[in-house]
Amino acid sequence: MPTEDTVAHDRTGKVSFDDIYTRPDPRAFYATLQQFDYRIPDLALPHFERLIGEYRTETGIATPTVLDIGSSYGVNGALLRCGTSVAELTERYAAAASLSRAELVAADRAFVDARRRPDAPRCVGLDVSRPALDYAVAAGFLDGALHADFEADEPTDAQRSELAGTDLVVSTGCLGYVTEKTLLRVVDAAGGRLPWMAHFCLRMFPYDAIAAELGDLGYTTVRIDRPFRQRRFATDHERTSVLDRLSDLGVDATGLEADGWFYAQLYLSRPRNRKAA
Secondary structure: OOOHHHHHHHOOOOOOOHHHHHOOOHHHHHHHHHHHOOOOOHHHEEEEEHHHHHHHHHHHOOEEEEEEEOOOHHHHHHHHHHHHOOHHHHHHOOOOOOHHHHHHHHHHHHHHHOOOOOOOEEEEEOOOOHHHHHHHHHOOOEEEEEEEOOOOOOOOHHHHHHOOOOOOEOOOOEEEOOHHHHHHHHHHHHOOOOEEEEOOOOOOOOHHHHHHHHHHEEEEEEEEEEEEEEEEEEHHHHHHHHHHHHEEEHOOOOOHHHHHHEEEEEEEEEEEHHHHH
């Protein structure tokens, strides 16, 4: 693990990786996170694909629009679109150290063209990092992007117009920093429609408030009774802080976080009146 005096920790006790989300391309993002066996997008993919398939069957919408909250460099979009993996993307970027950004974008667009799945959904990213969004769109991992912080601000008219077409909303790690405030603003902007949702939320962040607010809007939320590994702890301070937080919440970390990993729970939210979705 890195020494405690070489890394910064945020208010939750987690290591702050803010600097890797604001680079002009994702090479530092993958190089850094691979040190800690980052894997949640891989584990999320089959669950997202299953939910998208159910949505297609129930609504008849062949190419639904998926909004990825906290999309960064379009990781989930790349997996949904190309059937790739975090490990494959990490290897690709490690081998591309000598390329310019323009050359890297061109290589990624060729990768997307070669691997694009015929049943891929339309993918839109929502993130506070413009460089990450710009790269994801340029590379072809995302079809559209919303550079916004809906924790702080209401959507603009242009953002509401983009959100109005949202069919599903997903996330793989931003909840806890992103709260029900963002989700409610997304639903409100959907113009009376209730997008289906799938969120992987770290066990250190309670989901109760989000589920309650979504319930008031007409959603039923279920938790999948299996925890999912996100990544290894990066420092001893991070591990101690997370275990303390879990203890305060009354969450048993035995065999899970106590063994050195972040774990997330998957929550699926669908409209109770599905015909009105």
